[in-house]
Amino acid sequence: MTAPVRARARVLEIRKAAGDTFWIEVDCPQIAAQARPGQFVMLGTGLSDVAAPFLPRPFSIGAREADGRLGFLLRVFGAGTRRLSALGPGEDLLVLGPLGRPFTLAADRSIVCLAGGVGLAPFLFVGAEAKRDARDVRLVYGERTADRVFDPELIRRITGVVPDLRTEDGSLGRRGLVIDDLALDDRPQLLACGPTPMLRACVDLATRHDLPLQVSVEEHMGCGVGTCQGCVVLSSEGEWIKSCTEGPVFDARELTW
Amino acid sequence: MVNLTQQLFGVTFQSPILLASGTCGYGEEYSTLIPLNEIGGLVTKAVSLEPRPGNPPHRVAETPGGMINAIGLQNVGLDRFRSEKLPWLRENLRSARVLINVVGHSAEDYEAVVSGLDSDDGFLGYEINVSCPNVKDGTLFGTDRQALAALVEGLRALTDRPLVVKLTPNVPDIGVYARICEDAGADGLSTINTFPGMLIDVEGRRPVIGNVSGGVSGPAILPMGVYLTWRAAAAVSIPVIGIGGIRSGSDALQYILAGASLVQIGTALFVDPSAPVQVQAGIADYMERHEVGRVADLVGALTIPGRE
Numbered sequence: 001m002t003a004p005v006r007a008r009a010r011v012l013e014i015r016k017a018a019g020d021t022f023w024i025e026v027d028c029p030q031i032a033a034q035a036r037p038g039q040f041v042m043l044g045t046g047l048s049d050v051a052a053p054f055l056p057r058p059f060s061i062g063a064r065e066a067d068g069r070l071g072f073l074l075r076v077f078g079a080g081t082r083r084l085s086a087l088g089p090g091e092d093l094l095v096l097g098p099l100g101r102p103f104t105l106a107a108d109r110s111i112v113c114l115a116g117g118v119g120l121a122p123f124l125f126v127g128a129e130a131k132r133d134a135r136d137v138r139l140v141y142g143e144r145t146a147d148r149v150f151d152p153e154l155i156r157r158i159t160g161v162v163p164d165l166r167t168e169d170g171s172l173g174r175r176g177l178v179i180d181d182l183a184l185d186d187r188p189q190l191l192a193c194g195p196t197p198m199l200r201a202c203v204d205l206a207t208r209h210d211l212p213l214q215v216s217v218e219e220h221m222g223c224g225v226g227t228c229q230g231c232v233v234l235s236s237e238g239e240w241i242k243s244c245t246e247g248p249v250f251d252a253r254e255l256t257w
Numbered sequence: 258m259v260n261l262t263q264q265l266f267g268v269t270f271q272s273p274i275l276l277a278s279g280t281c282g283y284g285e286e287y288s289t290l291i292p293l294n295e296i297g298g299l300v301t302k303a304v305s306l307e308p309r310p311g312n313p314p315h316r317v318a319e320t321p322g323g324m325i326n327a328i329g330l331q332n333v334g335l336d337r338f339r340s341e342k343l344p345w346l347r348e349n350l351r352s353a354r355v356l357i358n359v360v361g362h363s364a365e366d367y368e369a370v371v372s373g374l375d376s377d378d379g380f381l382g383y384e385i386n387v388s389c390p391n392v393k394d395g396t397l398f399g400t401d402r403q404a405l406a407a408l409v410e411g412l413r414a415l416t417d418r419p420l421v422v423k424l425t426p427n428v429p430d431i432g433v434y435a436r437i438c439e440d441a442g443a444d445g446l447s448t449i450n451t452f453p454g455m456l457i458d459v460e461g462r463r464p465v466i467g468n469v470s471g472g473v474s475g476p477a478i479l480p481m482g483v484y485l486t487w488r489a490a491a492a493v494s495i496p497v498i499g500i501g502g503i504r505s506g507s508d509a510l511q512y513i514l515a516g517a518s519l520v521q522i523g524t525a526l527f528v529d530p531s532a533p534v535q536v537q538a539g540i541a542d543y544m545e546r547h548e549v550g551r552v553a554d555l556v557g558a559l560t561i562p563g564r565e
Contacts, residue, residue, distance in 0.1 A: 056528065231317075
């Protein structure tokens with residue numbers, strides 16, 4: 001593992017990509033150089049202001065460019081994320097990263113990414129890297145409704161992959177869930193990130209088809225580096241383990257569902 | 258050149274800045290982000306006799322001006338602390354001082370941890386945690402005068418190392434508890450642990466924190482921490498370590514002027530791991546501006562108009 005870096009990063013661009021959802025790019029070469037798909041950073045504003053977000057928030061690394069840019073998908077959930085979404089180009093963020101365990105891509109299988117909601121974020125990076133390495137990668141992306149769907153053209157531009165879109169109400173893409181009607185005959189490796197009920201459904205799917213599955217989990221986080229033990233998930237052995245340092249990517253069999 | 262060192266507990270602290278228990282793990286986790294050997298030292302995550310599993314999530318959440326946590330003292334227990342964590346501290350912390358935070362369900366638990374550690378190398382002394390709001394019996398000893406006196410007396414008999422007691426803010430008069438600790442043989446006090454609190458998700462109509470309630474920390478509690486440190490320091494002649502919401506040199510100086518000989522930084526580490534270095538630089542800058550040579554000269558140097 002490489003050592004995480006604390007860096008001040010300038011916002012280069014922030015654009016709306018769906019309702020209450022933004023794509024933010026920052027200049028952060030020290031972290032970009034080390035980042036691997038599935039890792040995350042803590043994004044915050046620093047000590048000088050106690051307004052939310054006072055505690056930094058974890059964000060999956062959504063893109064990393066050779067020029068030192070990092071990209072993040074940001075959806076507004078509360079006061080903290082709202083304030084981050086209102087940042088403009090030239091403003092500073094405090095970034096800690098790269099953090100956590102990345103995805104491990106199987107060399108001998110195609111890759112199917114199952115993304116629910118903001119769970120899309122890590123797969124933008126996975127998709128781009130897999131595409132660059134000429135891997136067979138599919139990106140199945142679901143939202144509840146069309147207004148929440150992250151701009152498919154932007155997904156294609158970031159990753160080079162055309163997403164297989166699903167909405168629960170059928171207002172955009174195929175009607176249904178990310179696990180519906182998947183072609184799994186080539187016995188792909190499954191990667192999943194999204195709400196817990198969706199992850200459970202992915203675990204069932206992987207078990208039924210006997211396919212390898214890695215999941216990226218999300219929990220409230222304090223430090224991001226393993227000191228506070230705030231972000232625990234239940235291991236298959238029944239122990240609380242830290243999603244920041246032991247995850248956020250786990251083999252599905254490592255966790256209790 | 259200002260002198261940030263403090264002579265306490267028979268040793269030199271190279272600065273008054275310590276990292277607070279529960280926020281810096283066992284040191285190693287922050288070792289690439291914080292220059293540990295340039296600060297005063299750290300207090301480890303609590304160590305109990307047996308490993309503890311901790312509380313269900315969510316364990317942390319932001320609150321206005323701070324955070325609430327209910328980790329539940331999850332830790333590896335005495336044996337694994339000695340075999341897996343203490344060696345790193347021994348080998349890597351040359352000039353930073355280490356206090357081991359100790360917790361127990363019973364006096365026997367505390368005594369077993371102190372006895373089990375006392376002949377080891379790699380640390381200076383103990384911070385006895387009688388003030389965790391997030392486990393069933395966490396504040397039992399911190400709020401019961403007889404039990405507190407007996408606990409500290411019992412531990413005093415077991416060790417010659419510095420014995421610091423971390424007090425809860427959740428008592429009517431912290432001075433009473435401070436004096437009990439001093440009379441029972443404690444070498445110092447840490448004031449204060451987190452305040453019990455609760456946060457409710459109104460959309461879901463349920464507590465945000467898995468444990469229902471938790472401990473509140475961060476800048477929001479700074480004035481309470483300063484006040485209780487001032488009260489405790491006035492009640493005893495042993496050194497007091499100030500804790501609660503410190504994120505700048507001026508915050509730390511409030512505690513020092515209130516009577517703290519050292520301070521601890523906790524929640525601010527999560528916001529910015531450079532907090533300890535920034536706070537240290539802020540204190541040095543203040544001392545230069547005010548032409549104070551030694552930080553010790555600022556301890557308790559509060560002037561209250563009309564009470565000079």
